[in-house]
Amino acid sequence: MLSILLLSALSLSLGAYSLPQPTPTAPPIVRVAPALHARATTTVWSSVGCYSDAGSHALTATSLNYAGTDVEYCENWCQTRGFSLAGVRNGNQCACDNAIRNGNGVAAASACSLPCAGDSSETCGGGHYLNVYSARAIASTTTTTTATTTAAPSGSWSSAGCYSDAGSHALTATSLNYGGTDVEYCENWCQMRGFSIAGVRNGNQCACDNAIRNGNGPAAASACSLTCAGDSSEICGGGHYVNVYSFKTGTATTPTSTTMTTTSAPTTTAAPTGASTWSSVGCYTDGASHALTATSVNYGATDVEYCESWCQTRGYSVAGVKNGDQCFCDNAIRNNNAPAPTSSCTLACAGNNNEICGGGHFLNIYQYVATGATSTTTTTSASPSSTGWANLGCRVDSDSRALTGPMQQVSTNTVESCEQFCSSQGYIYAGVEYGSQCFCGNTLANGAGGTTASSDCNMACAGNSAETCGGSYRLNLYSHIGATASATSTTMTSTSSAATSTSSGSSTT
Template structure:
């Protein structure tokens, strides 16, 4: 639905009217992630499967029914940075309607606002325990400009370039835009703040609440609803910029609505200490968004605990479109265009049941907890593999068990390590669980270590039983590991089972709605055998529950990767942002060596190189050859278990060659230096290196960020300078963070050896939660710029900026 220029002008005018209100006391719980994405709604559809999908943030005790006591007692953590806020906040999920008719769930995250708004002299109070409410209407098909309820729901198209400032077609509006949004879509809902003082709910989940008389976001409460609670508002940031836009209907709400008019939000009160809200109301006059400006909240804020929080309940057992496109929206939700009645679905499948998000560990295995990685060597050195798609606790445990090891440790979401003893100074002494904050690559509801932290599993008598289905129905992308990963595109693939050259025995168990997990298990645990567990997403869009396939094979006879036909292994070489092989490339999470060789052969190239377990590069010559340690740096595995390069490392193959790989290699990783290295790329005048500084989940510099496989200190500093910032930090070789002052307690000095990663040109690139800092000292002495127009990622913290000057506030 397109709105007239006059209506858009009215929306702009309403935003201007709201401008004087932005200075009200408020805090923003920025970058709040979903705790679960599923088809449950304990307010509207209690005790049963809900009508459509929701993104739910907050307490991990969310389930299909609600009571204040149950939510607060069942929630062991929350994705909100205040541990005492076990409330749940949810909105309908938003899908990308692909051109082939399938649907993909788009990533989203929340900013949650608590605002002290009211008429002069009003007493503002915390929401009462047990309060639930709904704002917006999933069945709304028109917009009433005079309705506070309609005004409270809107969309903002984000474009931080400023190219569309003042353009009515880009102004805040009540429905989806008819064009793409370069920096994402912000869907927002403002809840009514006037309570009748009696009922915690009502039949329509709205009548016990009311918007103020004067405006939906401020003013005096009506006499029928005299109790003025603190205003709650949230923004859901949706990464529409990651997908193509092909006209109206590209974006679809989970209930099938292509207009966006049916966007809505639900709130279920779960604060275990409402006194903290009272302190915000009464004792924090300077709170202007930043939680640190309210002492009572700052004292309990715990970003690490929020990052480590995992859902521990049940979710609907169905594919949801996060790991693979689905042919229909979950539930009875056909595409619903225009203003007419919602279409029916006479052939709707029966409602699915619920399944546990947290699967039990394999028999005999126990979770020891979170431990610190070894300091002089790896804690577990017996065997290892990496799986950026399907890693779970059980796939790692199965891998280690079948190698005969008693310990299994998972790190950085996707790395599995095995051993019988802990080495390198590591021990079974556990640290706080929130230090293991990474979700497993194959199950977002499990924890798989963190930076320099292992989730440690133990089994004193490991067996050889393969794991059961290992990922829940919804398995969204996990926390990224530090690597030169690139988006996966379609490529010719071969299955893991078919690419094993030795005779195999295949045992398959099927289950209808989880990702496929393939286990390649050796017939014995001899030292010479190799075992890899790899996960492959099913090509069937209606199947997203793991089908576990056990493949038993003999180990390869040579230590180097196999190269069938006329292709011969030619060593491990260093890659760079300019690429060693520049002829053609492809990538796939089902990549194998034969697949890459066939691809390059079909393009007429004589060299094939595999990198990062899923990337394939071709050429007829190497732009530059630097041989590196094959065992240490070409260690990642393809989907069939063969070694396929590493981070900036290529497993190289040559067609028609008769030579063997070099027997001596040079490790290219530069040693740690005592001072920041001089970047090979130029940095702006006035900028200097300022050492190594600590970063964290809440980010030391949060003004602007971007990533690039071609990152250099020059690129990062020049970009930050162009955005008006005086400080830049390069992290993990490819991330650039900009800001002025260090924030959120981060930015303190680290020893230089913590910044041990290099950028594409060999310059200083920070490390794991460590940034190589550059700054313009003269600019730092000037007044700090406003960050209002600075780009933030959908999950970035929005502390320090003004509460948006738009109608929603």
């Protein structure tokens, strides 16, 4: 129904895709705060079709590049940020919004033909085209405990067998890709979100639902033959097949894993290495636009150490606990959230009542600091020189990009947040462009990056109007002083964190 309304309400036309937009008119951004508490509904995603994605993009609220992108990852990533539309393009890019914007319209299905970087059996748009998916809420039929419940329901998991998992998946409510996936991790992950069916596929994917959908049925056991990424002694489905497990209540046993920290660290992200420690940053506000936005989890046994470990294994250097049982991760404190009185963070942690895990709208924040590294995760607007970055001036950019590493387009973009994003990814150059865009790299590429008049960089930063963030095809370029980089390493010598899970390091067109 939503797809019909979208198609009938919008007069849309095809166009060419490029970043940044050639005219300095920032697209409207609509954000809805993610719902992180127990839900009475289940979200189901459905395809809206292939859309053009012109110079002014179809989905503009937020986006990321990630080498493990597939349809389910993008849907989940957008949903946890409160958006109802998810779009995949260029094989490894995910974009979110609540409306299709800027006159982009329906395109031929053949225009979306690139396989997804994280699942070659799925299609993730094209160079100038986007596969769009829409979320809708339906009444949930789950009878198990929802994600915010601190006590797991009494019952046990049992195998339902190997099932087909065609283009329209068998389990569609929610899913994730995780390099430490095994059967028990997936069962626990689904149960904590209130689902009674868990499925593992492709070795590293976990999907949840309360029913097997889209006509998928039992398959030969031999069709499920891939070992689990987190435990090679277990089987985690196949390319188009899923090992399905069902939770039944009423027995005295409980799910096999009481703490997810016993699973192996994701192989797709490099955890910080070397002598290090986590230290408290303090109690912070956490408004409708959250302070830490990269990823989050609700878990009934959350405590400070669990959250720190969960964030660290995913490559993030900032962890925050909230509401007793919520854990948030990022590499910067965002959206103008600021220090709050200690008395605002008073809720005991669900997993350890001797510790404090934030409050209703407040976070206890902790930062990972390697020995010899200085803390840079603040909400203050320090000048580039005071944070160890040198201003290299205004530079020319092109469609091929001067900086070809990871990028992000966010409404909170500032010089400091871009520097920190690039540093956390292991890159020595950071460039801000078109107000809301941040690019990273270790070299200036594609013949771009030449100096130009400083007046060419004349757009205010989206997150701080007192700063300049480039212009149309113009970069304000910064270099991390004293840092080194390797073509095969994404770890900075000045810090030990590398959030390679958030980007692919490939060029964005």
